[in-house]
Amino acid sequence: MGNRLSGKVAIVTGGNRGIGRAIAERLADEDAMVVVGDLRDDRSADSGSLERLTFMSLDVTKEASIRAFVDDVLQKFGRIDVLVNNAGMVIHKSIDEQTAEDWDRLMAVNLRGPFLMAKYVVPEMRRIGVGAIVNIGSVEGFMVNPWHTAYAATKAGVHGLTLGLSVDLGPDGIRCNTVCPGWIDTELNRAYVELHPDRSLVERELGQLHPVGRIGTPKEIANAVLWLASDESSFVSGEMIAVDGARTKKISLPSILDEEYRAKLTKPQS
Template sequence: MGTRLSGKVAIVTGGNRGIGRAIAETLACEDATVVIGDLREDRFADCASLERLAFVSLDVTNEASIRAFVDEVLEKFGRIDILVNNAGKVIHKSIDDQTAEDWDWLMAVNLRGPFLMAKYVVPEMRRIGAGTIVNIGSVEGYMVNPWHTAYAATKAGVHGLTLGLAVDLGPDGIRCNTVCPGWIDTELNRAYIEMYPDRSSIERELGQLHPVGRIGAPREVANAVLWLASEESSFVSGEMISVDGARTKKISLPAIVDEEYRVKLTKLQL
């Protein structure tokens, strides 16, 4: 247990699994009271910081739900210091197969949700004269996987939202930043890998895409969020911080030229 967030009340949307769960647990382990906002409640029986976690039902696509959620958090805990907009969804469809309903749903969860959460949380942060918002964006806000047109558009929008909030809210003592995860070992990504018969080859090649020689863990994203939520980053606002093992920094090369590099990474993985 640490004390970097003692006395703070944090909200983590979509905090019942994966990256969101790691964020909630990490903030709680630094002595914050963490309110998980999600559509369903999961048990956190294996979390040592269970007593620091609370659950309040939340649908980030519904403005009335967000308003009621913020009111309940304030009624129960009296303040809101940290907002982590983590809830998000993805669809895998080409532009030909995407429907307007697909597009609107992804926009509602990934972009409208963070906007509305900020809209209703900011007045409370302004009242106490301080606060920090951490949005979970993606490296797909500036590079894109196939069939992710809508998802990439929402994450690029989150990055723009971050810039606007940082500029507008800075005079109120409120900071806003975005963490942009790369390939992280979550249940969702493991399910994607398991679609392929040769799982070990897929995992090995995914690791080789990253100069550090491996994919990331949810806790590594959570640690970046913790830093941004704490006073250790008190002069950092309006930033997009990639947590991707330098994947987005490596220029693609023809396979024959890249082979020596891949061999070195394979040795690191053994």
């Protein structure tokens, strides 16, 4: 427990589980008053965690819901210092299979939601003269998995939104940055891995995609968000920070040339 965010009010959208929950709890660890906005009412966690978080209903696809949510936060806490736009979704479909409704749904959650959250939170940040917006982007804003055309488009859009907000809001004392996770050990990703008959092989090869030799944890994403939300990053704005174990930095090689490198990753450390 620390006090890097003491006296600050932080919003985390989509914060009921996974990376969002880890972010909410990490900010609360540093003495922030954290409001979790989510469609789900899934409060499964230890009682100590729940006591430090405030849960409010929020649908980031609906402007009226966002406006009411922000009003409720201000009524309860009187200020907003930090906004973490974490709510998101993904659809695995080829361009032939994707429908206009699929596209619109991803855009509404992943891109329109962060825009509207910023639209209604920024006036309050401007009033107090300081604020930090942290968007959760993705390494798929730089590189793309198969069947993720729409998802990648939304995350690239989030990166562009971050750039625009950082330029427009800098004079108001408001910073905006994006954290771009690599493969993270969440319930959603574990369920995806468990569909494969050889789970251990998939887990091993996923780890080998990252030069550090493993996949990441939600807490590691939360630590990056905490830094960007705190005054420790006071001169950092407009950045897309990949938290991906250098996955996006390694050039792909044919497997026959990559074997020695992969062997080094899996070799036990003395």
